[in-house]
Amino acid sequence: MNNGFTRKASAILTYGFVGLMAFLSVFPFIWMLLGATNSSIDIIKGKILPGSALATNVSAFFTQVNAPLVFWNSAKIAILATVFTLAVSSLAGYGFEMFRSRHRDRIYSALLLTMMIPFAALMIPLFIMMGKAGLINTHFAVVLPTIGSAFIVFYFRQCTKAFPSELRDAAKVDGLKEWQIFLYIYVPVMRSTYAAAFIIVFMTAWNNYLWPLIVLQSNETKTITLVISSLASAYYPDYGVVMVGTILATLPTLAVFFFMQRQFVQGMLGSVK
Amino acid sequence: MSELQLKHVRKSYGTFEVIKGVDLDIKTGEFVVFVGPSGCGKSTLLRMIAGLEEITSGDLTIDGERMNDVDPSKRGIAMVFQSYALYPHMTVRENMGFALRFAGVPKAEIEQRVGEAANILELGPLLDRKPKQLSGGQRQRVAIGRAIVRHPKIFLFDEPLSNLDAELRVHMRIEIARLHKKLATTIIYVTHDQVEAMTLADKIVVMRGGVVEQVGSPLDLYDDPANLFVAGFIGSPKMNFLKGVVETGTDGRQVRLPEFGNATLPIAAKEAAPGSTVTIGIRPEHFGETGSASLDLTIDMLEHLGGETFAYARHGDGEMIIIETKNGRGLKSGDSIAAHFDPAAALVFDAGGQRLR
Ligand SMILES: Nc1ncnc2c1ncn2[C@@H]1O[C@H](COP(=O)(O)OP(=O)(O)OP(=O)(O)O)[C@@H](O)[C@H]1O
Ligand SMILES: [Mg+2]
Secondary structure, eight states: OHHHHHHHHHHHHHHHHHHHHHHHHHHHHHHHHHHTTSOHHHHHHTOOSOOSOHHHHHHHHHHHSOHHHHHHHHHHHHHHHHHHHHHHHHHHHHHHHHOOOTTHHHHHHHHHHGGGSOHHHHHHHHHHHHHHTTOTTSHHHHHHHHHSOHHHHHHHHHHHTTSOHHHHHHHHHTTOOHHHIIIIIIHHHTHHHHHHHHHHHHHHHHHOOHHHHHHOOSTTTOOHHHHHHHHHTSSSOOHHHHHHHHHHHHHHHHHHHHHHHHHHHHHHHOSOO | OOOEEEEEEEEEETTEEEEEEEEEEEOTTOEEEEEOSTTSSHHHHHHHHHTSSOOSEEEEEETTEEOTTSOGGGTTEEEEOTTOOOOTTSOHHHHHHHHHHHTTOOHHHHHHHHHHHHHHHTOGGGTTSOGGGSOHHHHHHHHHHHHHTTOOSEEEEESTTTTSOHHHHHHHHHHHHHHHHHHOOEEEEEOSOHHHHHHHOSEEEEEETTEEEEEEOHHHHHHSOSBHHHHHHSSSSOOEEEEEEEEEETTEEEEEEGGGTTEEEEOOOTTOOTTOEEEEEEOGGGOBSOSSEEEEEEEEEEEEOSSOEEEEEESTTSOOEEEEESSOTTOOTTOEEEEEEOGGGOEEEOTTSBEEO
């Protein structure tokens, strides 16, 4: 009896806790969805029921924001950052794992140490560098610093450990050069690793705020995250419009995630199977 | 024609020498098996032949042409790996044709050669599957097929059967033997399975610690090992090794065995110096009810395998020896027996393990 009681109590506690956590993580989304249908005043008052201001908010958003340009900027940055980061990091991860050298582990440790440096400490030197290179207010300035991602190199190297070295040997016997092995064997075999890295890098680049805020100064170059933030920090912010913008800004990352979900999970579990 | 020669071949990783000067001649069409304990350098030597490991010093020639610095794909070899190493994202057909596609062989010819190999290995119905959808034995056959398609001069196998279960291993072993007969191509095969070595090889190369201990036909190695290591390595159950002292007896040289109640046996080895300690090697099946030499033993334990019996026996509390007998079903542990053998079947080794003749 006693036993049954404790079990029940612990079940209630567990589900209560899990339920609370689920609510906490889902609530902002719900609020975002509901907010898009309410007027700014209602949102401030704390109304969390569906309202009737959706059409007004949407049309207000599209009049206040040059949506095609802003989304194009975001997409361009996110896609360039993702493609370059994946290309560079997977090559680096492959190289670190496949080629023995006396200095390999020292270089690798140094690379990993760069993860410890907070971005705030890099910001000013980076800005000066970009200024000298004449890249301020260009998308290149946003993309370039993200490409050499120590974390993604680390991720690729760890996953490469599971890449069977006999595959590389077999490919050599079959007459492939190193770059062909990489392109025709490694890339397809590791595609779920690429998918997982794609999602991580794409989302980070798409949501990136601080660095673009610093280097992108004209309205023509600004991304959706910057624009939403400037809407929200206006003198009289229209929160309904902000919510519409937020929903629209979430859609691409959602799409990417759902599109690659299965590969992503596989990639996180270790891609070679 | 595909003769392969290794001359003073060495391999070091940094300061660590793995292959310590190997000389070897392999003739066209020969089935050569490398055996030896784990870590002795079999795979390394095979990979050096394949071109997957650099040769630190010495020469590798195939058909008289020095191959040390030739690309693996241009050496006329094909390799079958222990893990099969099939490309997981390609179908069986694509896997088999991949090397040819890279070599620029016309499509029709690839098609024809893949079909031919698929026929030999009965892979026809599997051609459009991915490796993931195949059983271990089927994957193994695809890996062999991928090698055949290239029409190599030399096949290299690195423990190809070690990932298969016992039954399949026997089956594939026979299939490989049949394949060798059919293609008559040189095969170099690494294994640590004795039975594979004995049954497949024309020539066995026994290695230890990066050195070739002996090269010879399976039965030569079994009957006439050059040293204690080869004698102990080839044959299962292992050859018995008895410690003895050489003496001059009434009719020639003899060996006294202190651990076996000072039993003596005459030996023919002229190189054995009186007074020296030697090791006598006798195979388990050489014991029986006849033979002029004999040991008085007490049976400690028995293993009845049906067809034969292995008796573990010793004299007093001396060294344990193994006796193999066809009619041992009546034996019980604790029985005292006289194990006879023909002194001519006993091999003599010096204290350093070299054979004395
Ligand atoms: N890349 C390497 N760097 C350093 N040492 C190595 C390397 N590859 C192999 N070795 C060493 O070389 C020796 C021979 O290895 P090898 O793989 O040839 O053994 P093997 O005879 O095939 O053994 P097994 O039967 O276990 O496969 C081993 O001692 C191994 O530790
Ligand atoms: Mg090996």
